[in-house]
Amino acid sequence: MTSNQASPPARREPPRPTAATRVTSRDVARAAGVSQAAVSLVLGDKWRGRVSETKAEAVRAAARELGYRPNLAARNLRMGRTRTALLVVPALTTEFFACVYTGAARIAADHGFGVVLYPSPEGIGPARDPFDSASATLDGVIASSMAADALTALRDAGLPLVMLDSDPDDDQATATVNLDIADGVRQLATHLHSLGHRRITHLTAGVDSWTFRLRARTLAETLHGTPGTLLRHHPAALGVDGGLHAAHAALTGPGPRPTALLCDDDIIAAGACKAVRRLGLRIPEDISVTGFDDLALAVAVEPELTTVRLPAEEFGAAGMRALMAVLDGDRPEAPTLPVQLITRGSTAPPPTDTDHTT
Structure with missing residues (x-):
């Protein structure tokens, strides 16, 4: 092509919206x-x-x-919705509930919804309505690790209620989504038993909730009838100090010393590890310790914790999907999400000389 030949006109792409214009x-x-x-x-x-x-x-x-x-104002008027959901959690002390929120917010955003995170002032106890009128402010509620009867103020607003990590037989919930907590406990118990542990103390979270009652019941059922197995339960306040004091009492109390401490969560387990070391014992050579949740803390302690990994983000996402289904007039599924045993350095076979009595 010579310089005096006309170039064919370039193909023009449709103009893209600029920051100054609203994308439609x-x-x-x-x-x-x-x-x-x-x-x-x-x-x-x-x-x-x-x-x-x-x-x-x-x-x-x-x-x-x-x-x-989306033009939410127009859509809200058309559909009679606020496009807002409330996520109620008992506390924000671990990243578990932050991950639940992340998963819920991701699905909510795909539907043009916003999520308000509400840590209940009373923990798992009665949650107050954080608004003058929840029904005028919200389209639905998701509650994680709470009891439905603790949400009376919000249920009275007539809003759909999706319960996470809660009793699936509670008919006060519109829908439930659960993790397979029982299977996680069975995996831990089987792991410890296969290593040769027969004296196991369960450091139980001192919280009266469905999920912790399920853990204690499942552990007892799993080990029931196993020859030579001694299972004890010892309450522990949620927290590192709670785990430390409970483990110290369990390891120095009367009777044969346990060879394994099965803890209801990783934070209690971290405290238990401190107690073991302060007594001059070794993990896992003298005492094995397990957690539950697989928080970041599980790999921050030394040795790293054997624990059960919970898919927290997908858990929150599944809860929001259930709420969206309810709002669309569908009957949501009630999924139970699988969990995974993660074996690390805090568990090993018990010492050969295990007849320690205090």
């Missing part, structure tokens, strides 16, 4: 190469069976890239 569903449709109706179905999570998975992902990707935010 039409912009998302254009970027994804689909219709506005398809965008509405995908972003409203009503696309299954009507839009292909490939197109749905293209819409979600385009919405993220363009920074699309």
Whole structure:
């Protein structure tokens, strides 16, 4: 082509919205190469069976890239919703509940919802309505590791209530989502038993809740009838100090000393490890210690904790999916998410000379 020949006109891409303009569903449709109706179905999570998975992902990707935010004011007026959910947790003392929130917020964002995180002032006790009128402010409530009867103030508002890590037979909940806590306890008990431990003390969280009662009951059932096994339960306040004091009492009390401490969570286990060392004992040569949850703390202690990993983020996501299903008039599933035994350096076979009596 010579210099005096005209160049063909360049193909012009449709203009992309700038920061000064509001991104619309039409912009998302254009970027994804689909219709506005398809965008509405995908972003409203009503696309299954009507839009292909490939197109749905293209819409979600385009919405993220363009920074699309739905016109919530118009949608709220049209649907009579606030597009807000409340997540109630007993405390924010570990990253477990932070991960539950992260998973819930991720799914909520896909539906144009916001999530308000509310740590109950009374722990697992009665949770007050944090608003003048929850029914006017919220579309639904998700509660993690709480009892439904502790949420009377919120249930009285007539809102859908999704319970996480709670009694599946509690008919006060609209839906329940659980972790397979019982299987996690069975895995821990089997692991310790297979190593040769027959004197096991369960450091039980001093909290009257369904999940901790389930752990104690499952452990007793798993070890029941096992020849030569001595199972004891010792209450421990939730916290490192609580675990330290409970483990010290368990290891210095009357009778044969346990060879393994099975703790209801990693924080109690961390305290138990301190107690073992202060008594001049070694982990795992003299005493094996296990936790539960697989918090960051589990790999911060030395030796690292054998524990049960809970998929906290997916747990929160499953709870939010259940709430979205309820709000759409569907009957949600009641999934039980699998958990995983993580074996690390805090467990080993008991010492050969185990007849220690105090």
